[in-house]
Amino acid sequence: MVNTALKETDCRLKKLGKQISSLGEKFGSFIEGLVLPSMQKILNERFGMQIVSPSVRAYTNSDQNVAYTSKSKAICAPRPSPR
Template identity: 55%
Template sequence: MSTTSPAQEIWDLLRDVIRVQRENAEQFQETDRKFQDTDRKIQETNRQLKELGQQIGGLGEKFGSFTEGLALPSMERLLRERFGMEVVSPSVRVTKGGRHLEIDTLAYANGEINAAYLVEVKSHLREEAIDQLSTLLEQFRAFFPEHRDKRLYGILAAVDASPALRERALRKGFYVARIHDAVFELDVPEGFQPRVF
């Protein structure tokens, strides 16, 4: 027979409830500390990933600049000798009305030739580069009204280009130049007719 009074049982039960609540509160605090620690680790990981992304982006820009620098001497020779260009300007940037345009190389000649060539240089030719050159050619006269009467041509110069992308660029009417023995040379079929923009 139990010698505990009902009041004592209630007090014992209340003590057990208080003890369990304390244990739960401690577990919640420990869980909260773990969440905070995990959150700090996630924030640190995100910071490191952002920093790595910036470093990779910077490396890509440097590689792009390296490729453009590699292409310039042979592209300049090609533009002057093959197409009779008088002016060859690397890295042309223009801003008009809050809009920006950047061309890797702009070459033009006045007089009888009266033509301009926009050259986009890529380490690896991708679909976006073909679209990018199309957009540059479409916007060119708005940014350079002084050349509005010139015949306009596009050249994609790439270190590496798949046969399919080369064909697509040629179908668009662009000249394609590829590197051979550290020199960029035109890579167009016999009888190729470029598109005049």
């Protein structure tokens, strides 16, 4: 009986892990969509990139300034408390 309960718990944990992973991927895609317009603007204005394409593998043999991004990561740090 204990063995059956452990197997059931293990199965539920595996399912939960997959669900959390899927949710994380969806949240990541959502955040990348929010970041992309600002990233395009910064890369264009500060670095002269004419084309910015997220999540694309490509090679160019031209004179254009092109930026291909593979991942956008954000690090959240706590803000110092006002004094």
